[in-house]
Structure formats: structure tokens, C-alpha cells
Amino acid sequence: MTPTYEVTAGRPNALGAQWDGEGTNFALFSDHAHRVTLCLFDTDGRETHQIDLPERSGAVWHGYVQRLSPGQLYGYRVDGPYAPDRGHRFNANKLLLDPYTRDFHGLFKHDPACFGYVWGEGDQSFDARDSAPFVPKSVVSHPDWLPQDARTLNRDWEDAFIYEAHVKGTTIQHPMIAEDKRGTYDAMASDAMLEHLSTLGVTAVELLPVQAFNPEGALQDRGLTNYWGYNTIGFFVPEPKYLGPSGARGFRAMVDRFHAAGIEVILDVVYNHTAESDHYGPTLSFRGIDNASYYRLLDGQPRYYVNDTGTGNTLNVSHPFVLRLILDSMRYWVTTFGVDGFRFDLATTLAREPSGFDRHGGFLDALRQDPVLSNVKLIAEPWDIGPGGYRLGGFPPEFAEWNDRYRDTIRRFWRGDARAAQDLGGALLGTADLFDTRGRRAWSSVNFAAAHDGFTTADVTAYEQRHNEANGEDNRDGHHDNFSDNFGVEGETDDPDIREARRRRVRNLLATVFLSQGTPMLLAGDEGGNTQGGNNNAYCQDNETAWLDWEAMDGNLIAFTAALAAFRHAHPTLRQSRFLHGAERSDGRRDVEWQAFDGGALNWRDPGLSSLCILLRGSAESATGDASPDTILLALNREDADQELHLPDIAPRRWQQEIDTSRDKQGATMIDERSVTVPRCSLAAFVATEAT
Incomplete structure (x- = not known):
């Protein structure tokens, strides 16, 4: 009845x-x-x-x-x-x-x-x-099913090492995860994954979108799907395709397990648009509830949508109820699931008022005053395709930002581009020319060699051209400028010299990320040389192209990456909160100094500059005396020949070499001479240590 x-x-x-x-x-x-x-x-x-x-x-x-x-x-x-x-x-x-x-x-x-x-x-x-x-x-949900009593870890930004991962793609082929859990939230925090992430020294996992999404019809018509998930339709709902045996509780259990291992969880969130697309899109929720309120419509032509996102529509964050929806959603993920932070896809869209981008706009102001959200990590993707949409360095001090300029700079330098060394100097110090304003900290720059969007780091060294034919767009999609190099052969090769040169380039790129001021971010799989076969826009490839092949992972590269993270963790000078500008410390020494390999001054005007050294000490605020025990020397040799490095005098201390990217395995070597050979196309890191 x-x-x-x-x-x-x-x-x-x-x-x-x-x-x-x-x-x-x-x-x-x-x-x-x-x-x-x-x-x-x-x-x-x-x-x-x-x-x-x-x-x-x-x-x-x-x-x-x-x-x-x-x-x-x-x-x-x-x-x-x-x-x-x-x-x-x-x-x-x-x-x-x-x-x-x-x-x-x-x-x-x-x-x-x-x-x-x-x-x-x-x-x-x-x-x-x-x-x-x-x-x-x-x-209709029961409040006891998912109680809002979660707690966040609140780890210091200066200690952060972010691992960007896709829930399904990271775990679906992992041989040490039970088959019925692979590709789920339960798998993401399985014993096997926790052991791997802990070995790497990861402090935060940044998950590609896990709020419920719906693939675009055009993709489905081509037999594809929206694998990455940047097409949200349920801002409070964990994506059902990733639910394991524990259901939605599995998401909370995943976060709890990460927290128990000291690892934070950051969500990549898509509050800039919805899955309803443009005026030819479906009516699933917001469009049918109140189209004119939820979306930004073209002035004078409200039949059409503002498309600052490139996805067909743009949420009207300036509307108080739309803003309320987003803030309520974020608080829910923090208080119910214990999420530690958010990475905002196309964050410029969220900060754009009717008059344009505004760092003091309603959304950003609301976040910073919110008693819950002001206490979690906030990361901006500082661009969209709207007018004036590229805003790297333009967000408030509470935000970190993805630094794509950093990515391009380190790729250009190690590829051998002219004038790249000059840009690399700023990149190594946290891109201070953009971020050192309004009291921002050096962790504001999120540094990476690769992210989900683009080539993997291994593919940067194996492909000069993108190979996106499987996406069904005649290879027109994806980044045009990848600053990559194939060493003379496009794609896979059996040539041992090319393979070794590629591995060394990968080690150089990863080492640069971990030895720079700022926040290092690693794309899942890059620690093991994962490839996508040259596809630099695998957003629609829910298959082996985008899934991690754990059986093919390079164990030596994994150990090398873990050594980099351990070295960074052991030396606070590499992760300072304040920017370094060569300020004089209380001991009369400067917090950062540059030199050539022969010990002389660098010629920054030389367009072919390809080798440089940087001496890092604690900032003036953290200096503790003459020659801080945390004094680091980095030497970058891009030349295709070994170079002799004149080591700075740090008596009575001595230099100990701990990083050498010409080798797979890392270990400490005490240097007894005043000079040392830095192999061709490599990076070396030295630490000032007590003489014995």
C-alpha cells in the first residue's frame, strides 16, 4: 500500500x-x-x-x-x-x-x-x-551514517610534499591490492599504498576530482569517458564509481588511514563549472532549478553562457546562494570526511567578479574568514581561458599556487634552451619575483616537473610531439608547448645510451623539484618512470594509457625519489618559509650566494649560461652562527662534459656530497679536496658538515 x-x-x-x-x-x-x-x-x-x-x-x-x-x-x-x-x-x-x-x-x-x-x-x-x-x-541521508566529527592534521606548509594521484588509475593495476578493492577509495589507503607513500616521504595526497561527475555526451558518443573527473554534478557526493566494499564510509576510512600515517588529503575540486555544459547540454540539476541564477550568462544574450572555463558554462560564484553552496560543500568535506585542503581547478574563475579578477572578491574573502575553511590548505590553479585569466602569483597570501612557469623553466633548462639558466635562478628560489608580495611565504609556489595535465616526466624525455590520436580529436587537443626532448628517437627505444640519457634527465628534473624553495609536487607514477605513450591529455583514457603500470615501475628511480625527499626533509634550508634574496645574516654571510664552477662570479648576461652553483644558508631570521650546520651547495652542470667544481671555503667544516643525479643509488661521500668533479648533464648537492 x-x-x-x-x-x-x-x-x-x-x-x-x-x-x-x-x-x-x-x-x-x-x-x-x-x-x-x-x-x-x-x-x-x-x-x-x-x-x-x-x-x-x-x-x-x-x-x-x-x-x-x-x-x-x-x-x-x-x-x-x-x-x-x-x-x-x-x-x-x-x-x-x-x-x-x-x-x-x-x-x-x-x-x-x-x-x-x-x-x-x-x-x-x-x-x-x-x-x-x-x-x-x-x-535522504541519516546524520549518523556519516557524522560530522572529523579532524584534520594541519601539518606545516614548510614540510609539505604533495603526491598528485587518481584514485582509480593509481590503484587499479596494483598487484598487492585485493582485486575487489582496486580502483576504489579503500585501495587508495591500502597497506600497499601506505607503505609506498611512506617510503617516498609523502606528506599529502592530492586526489583528482572525487566529487560525483558525469561524462560529456560527446565523449560517450566516441566510446570514451571523462576519466579525470573534471565535470562535477554532485558537490557533496563521493564519486560512486570509486566506492568499494565499504561504500561512502570507505572514503572516511581512507582519510582516517592516511591521517594515521601522517599523510594529509587534499581534494582537487571543480567549483567553476558543472556537467550541464553549454546551451546544448543536458538538464540534470542547476539548469532546471534556476539557470539564470546558477550560471553566468552573456550580457544582452542570456541564451548563451559565459565560457571562461572552456567547458561550456561557468558557475555564477557572485550569486550568494551559489557561493553558499560551494562553501557548504567544502565545509562538509572537511567536517564529515576530514579533508585537509583543496586544490581549486581554474581558480581564476572563482575569483572573477563582474568587473574581472579580484583577489579581494567574494569567494576568496569568504574562504579566508570562514572558521573552518581558513584552517585548511588552499591551492589555486591560477588561470582560466577568460579575459585576463592568467594570474600566477596573484592570489592572496593564504593560497599556494600551481606554478606552471616553474615546470616550463626546469624543462627548458635541462633540455638546453638558451637563457633558461637565468629563469632557473628564480625558480630555485621559489619564483620570488611573483610570490614575494603581501607577506606571502616561499611555500606559495607549488613546484612540479609534471602534473596530470600534460606529459609525464618520463614522456618529457621520450617524445617531442604529443600523441593524442586515441582521444578522437585528430591530435589537436593537449598542450602545444611541452619543452620536451626525445634524444633522437620518438618514443620507446632499445638504444642503451638513449635510455640512460633519458633516465638521467628524469633524475635531474625530479632533483630540481625537491631541491628548490617552495612546495614540491610529484605526479603519481613519476617516481617509477611511468609513461602514457606520449599522450599529454589523457583526460578521456580510462584504460592502460592512464593507469599506473606497477609491474613496469623502475625500482631504482623510486629509491632515488625517496632519497631526494629524505634529503629535503633532513635540511630545513631547502624548505624555508621566507624568500631568500641574498640578505646578510647576523654572522656577516648571505643567505644565498651564486657562483660559477670555477668559484668566480656568474655571468648572468650570457645567453648560453648552462652551469651554475647556488650556496644556501638559513635565512637571516634563522641563522644560528658562523657557517650554519644546514648549509647546502647545489651544482647544476648542463654541459655535455664533466666539470671541475671549486668548492667554497667553509673551514673548519668540510663538504659532504649526498646527491648525484649521474647515479641511480645515492650515498654520502666526504670531500677531502678543494674541488670535485661534477659529471656531465647532472646535478650535485653538498652539505657542510663537521670536520672529523
Whole structure:
């Protein structure tokens, strides 16, 4: 027998579905709707009830349904004007996800009924088909299922070593993980992964998007999918495809296990756009709830969307309810799951007000004053494709930023480009010309040789051209400028000399990252030489192209990477919070000095400059005396010949060499002479140590 429900006005203040032990309160924001209908479903997907929310308070529609319990499946049908030329796309035939739902039931199906218009007749036509059979249902959750009592680690930024990873791609082929857990949250924090990450010295795992997403229809038509996940549709929902035997609790358990190992969890989040795409996209949630409020529309042409993201639409973060949605979502991931920070995809979009990019805009200001969110790590991807969208160094002091200029600089230097050494000098010191403003710290620069978007570090040394044919876009997609080098052979080769030269280049790139001021970030798999076969845009490759091949990992390179991380951790001079500018310390020595290999001054005007040395000491604020025990000398020899390095006089101390990228295995060697040979195309690191 179908139950009947008594419905009262309820409350507007708590958006989403809130169960209180006796019934469930529903509240939905829609400023332009004429009617909001709550639709209930049974577990077979049959629609059993349609209940009009009885009250509207301002722009929030709400109602309280007595005796409606957790686990109930529901969605909304929202009625209002279907007038694309005025920015409105209401269509009550389309079942809509609750933006605040904590769970989905069922899967998306790519079907014409999910579109507000009739395929083939243009987006101003009107489609009357019911989309309910083809979309997931929202779920009323029980507050005890996922209690909001989580705690974060709050590790110091200066100690950070970030490992960027894809939940599925990192674990799906790992031989030491149980098959029924591979590709899931449970696998990501498995014993095998924790042992690997701890061996590397990782302090934070940065996960590619794990908020529920839906692949673009165009990709599905080509037999592909959105593997990376930058197409969010559920900002409170862990992506269902990564759920393991523990369900959503597995995500909380994953974070808890990482925390127990001293590893923070940072989420790559996509609050700049949604999976509803442009005016030809589907109507799944926001578009049908209140298109004109949720999205930025073109001035004078509200039928079309502002496309600062390159994905078809742009969320209207300037709207108070959209801003509230994002902040509520972030707080939920912190308090419910214990997430330690966020990396904001296309962060410039989030900081763009109607007048343009504003570092004091509403979103950034709201984050910095929020009692929860102001205490977690915040990382900006400081660009989008909108006007004035490249903003590297332009975010507030609370933010770190992905530094793509650093990536390009170190690739250019080790490739042998002219004038790259001059840029490398700034990169080694945290790109201070951009970041040393408004009291920012050196950790603000997130330094990397490769990230998910682009070549892997191994592929930087094996391919001069991208090879994205499998993406179905005639190899037009992906970065054009990779600053890569194939050593004379494109792709794989059996030539032992080329293979060794490539391995050395990889070691040079990784060593540069770990020995620079700033925050090092490592792309998962780079520690073992992972390749994507030259694909530099594997966003749609949910297959062996993008998955880590653990059996093919280079154990020597893994050990080398771990040695780099251990060396960095052992020497605070390499991870100072303040920028180094050659300031004089209390002992009369400078915090940083440059020299040529012969001990003389560097000729920074030389466009062919290819070898340089940098002497690092603790900053003036941290100096403890004459010749700090944490004095480091880095020597970078890009020449294709060994060079003799004149070691600075640090009497009564001596130099000990601890890093040599010409070799796989690392070990400390005491230097008894005043000079030492630095092999060709290599980097060496020396530490001032007590004479014995």
C-alpha cells in the first residue's frame, strides 16, 4: 500500500533534505521558479508521490514531510518559464538532482530525454519526455551514517610534499591490492599504498576530482569517458564509481588511514563549472532549478553562457546562494570526511567578479574568514581561458599556487634552451619575483616537473610531439608547448645510451623539484618512470594509457625519489618559509650566494649560461652562527662534459656530497679536496658538515 504523507511548511534555513528523527525537511533555492515539486521514488525507480513544496521564503522553497525516513529516493521537478532568450530553462518534465544531496542512487544514462530541448530542433525547442528513468535519484541521508566529527592534521606548509594521484588509475593495476578493492577509495589507503607513500616521504595526497561527475555526451558518443573527473554534478557526493566494499564510509576510512600515517588529503575540486555544459547540454540539476541564477550568462544574450572555463558554462560564484553552496560543500568535506585542503581547478574563475579578477572578491574573502575553511590548505590553479585569466602569483597570501612557469623553466633548462639558466635562478628560489608580495611565504609556489595535465616526466624525455590520436580529436587537443626532448628517437627505444640519457634527465628534473624553495609536487607514477605513450591529455583514457603500470615501475628511480625527499626533509634550508634574496645574516654571510664552477662570479648576461652553483644558508631570521650546520651547495652542470667544481671555503667544516643525479643509488661521500668533479648533464648537492 502506498503511504500518504502529511506535509507542513517546514524551514528554509537548512538547504537539502534534513531528517530530524520524525520526518524530513526539504529546502531548495530557486529565485525564478513558479512551482517546486518533490518527487518520491521506490527502489525500483517507480515514482510514487509528487508533493508540491508548500512554502516559499524569499528564494527558498521548503516543506516538511512527516514520517519520511532516511534512505528515501527523491528528486525535484521545477516549473517556470522556458524562455532561453531570457536565460530561463525550466522544464518540469526533467527530474533534477538536489544540489545538496549526500548520495546518489542509480546511474546517469546518456539519453535524449535528459535534455530540455528536442534533439535536432535547437535549444529553443521544448522536450516533454520524462527524464526520470535516465538519471540518478537523490537520497535522504541519516546524520549518523556519516557524522560530522572529523579532524584534520594541519601539518606545516614548510614540510609539505604533495603526491598528485587518481584514485582509480593509481590503484587499479596494483598487484598487492585485493582485486575487489582496486580502483576504489579503500585501495587508495591500502597497506600497499601506505607503505609506498611512506617510503617516498609523502606528506599529502592530492586526489583528482572525487566529487560525483558525469561524462560529456560527446565523449560517450566516441566510446570514451571523462576519466579525470573534471565535470562535477554532485558537490557533496563521493564519486560512486570509486566506492568499494565499504561504500561512502570507505572514503572516511581512507582519510582516517592516511591521517594515521601522517599523510594529509587534499581534494582537487571543480567549483567553476558543472556537467550541464553549454546551451546544448543536458538538464540534470542547476539548469532546471534556476539557470539564470546558477550560471553566468552573456550580457544582452542570456541564451548563451559565459565560457571562461572552456567547458561550456561557468558557475555564477557572485550569486550568494551559489557561493553558499560551494562553501557548504567544502565545509562538509572537511567536517564529515576530514579533508585537509583543496586544490581549486581554474581558480581564476572563482575569483572573477563582474568587473574581472579580484583577489579581494567574494569567494576568496569568504574562504579566508570562514572558521573552518581558513584552517585548511588552499591551492589555486591560477588561470582560466577568460579575459585576463592568467594570474600566477596573484592570489592572496593564504593560497599556494600551481606554478606552471616553474615546470616550463626546469624543462627548458635541462633540455638546453638558451637563457633558461637565468629563469632557473628564480625558480630555485621559489619564483620570488611573483610570490614575494603581501607577506606571502616561499611555500606559495607549488613546484612540479609534471602534473596530470600534460606529459609525464618520463614522456618529457621520450617524445617531442604529443600523441593524442586515441582521444578522437585528430591530435589537436593537449598542450602545444611541452619543452620536451626525445634524444633522437620518438618514443620507446632499445638504444642503451638513449635510455640512460633519458633516465638521467628524469633524475635531474625530479632533483630540481625537491631541491628548490617552495612546495614540491610529484605526479603519481613519476617516481617509477611511468609513461602514457606520449599522450599529454589523457583526460578521456580510462584504460592502460592512464593507469599506473606497477609491474613496469623502475625500482631504482623510486629509491632515488625517496632519497631526494629524505634529503629535503633532513635540511630545513631547502624548505624555508621566507624568500631568500641574498640578505646578510647576523654572522656577516648571505643567505644565498651564486657562483660559477670555477668559484668566480656568474655571468648572468650570457645567453648560453648552462652551469651554475647556488650556496644556501638559513635565512637571516634563522641563522644560528658562523657557517650554519644546514648549509647546502647545489651544482647544476648542463654541459655535455664533466666539470671541475671549486668548492667554497667553509673551514673548519668540510663538504659532504649526498646527491648525484649521474647515479641511480645515492650515498654520502666526504670531500677531502678543494674541488670535485661534477659529471656531465647532472646535478650535485653538498652539505657542510663537521670536520672529523
